[in-house]
Amino acid sequence: MPTTYGQHASDDALERYLLGESDEPEVAAVEEHLLVCRTCQTRLEETEAYITAIRSAAKKLRAEPPTVGEELRSRFSRLMAMPTPVWATVAAAALVICAVALAPSLLTRPSATPAFAVTLETPAGWTAKLKTACPRTRR
Numbered sequence: 444m445p446t447t448y449g450q451h452a453s454d455d456a457l458e459r460y461l462l463g464e465s466d467e468p469e470v471a472a473v474e475e476h477l478l479v480c481r482t483c484q485t486r487l488e489e490t491e492a493y494i495t496a497i498r499s500a501a502k503k504l505r506a507e508p509p510t511v512g513e514e515l516r517s518r519f520s521r522l523m524a525m526p527t528p529v530w531a532t533v534a535a536a537a538l539v540i541c542a543v544a545l546a547p548s549l550l551t552r553p554s555a556t557p558a559f560a561v562t563l564e565t566p567a568g569w570t571a572k573l574k575t576a577c578p579r580t581r582r
């Protein structure tokens with residue numbers, strides 16, 4: 444946005460100017476205004492400091508090794524980027540393994556056999572049998 448002598452430069456115009464993205468008429472208008480406007484000179488300095496800080500932070504981030512969370516996110520992204528049949532096959536195989544492992548415990552009913560049985564016999568020939576079944580607990 445070109446500025447005239449009496450108008451302040453917009454934030455976008457100052458940013459484009461600092462980033463070298465202004466066209467020639469905008470550069471001329473911004474520079475002409477900056478010559479006479481202390482407010483915009485201050486805003487230009489603040490914008491420049493902001494851009495410098497952002498660039499420094501971005502450079503620092505690129506230099507640091509990825510954190511565990513970033514590494515996991517990256518691996519998950521790579522997994523999701525695989526063609527569908529690959530991870531679908533892996534998921535299906537995991538599902539089959541889980542089903543095979545869990546099927547016996549899910550399909551069998553609680554055992555009817557007692558947990559223990561006691562038979563008492565007296566010398567006179569009396570017999571008493573005691574059977575105790577433990578209730579099956581489900582999770």
Ligand SMILES: [Zn+2]
Nearest residue numbers: 451452480483
């Ligand atoms: Zn100004």
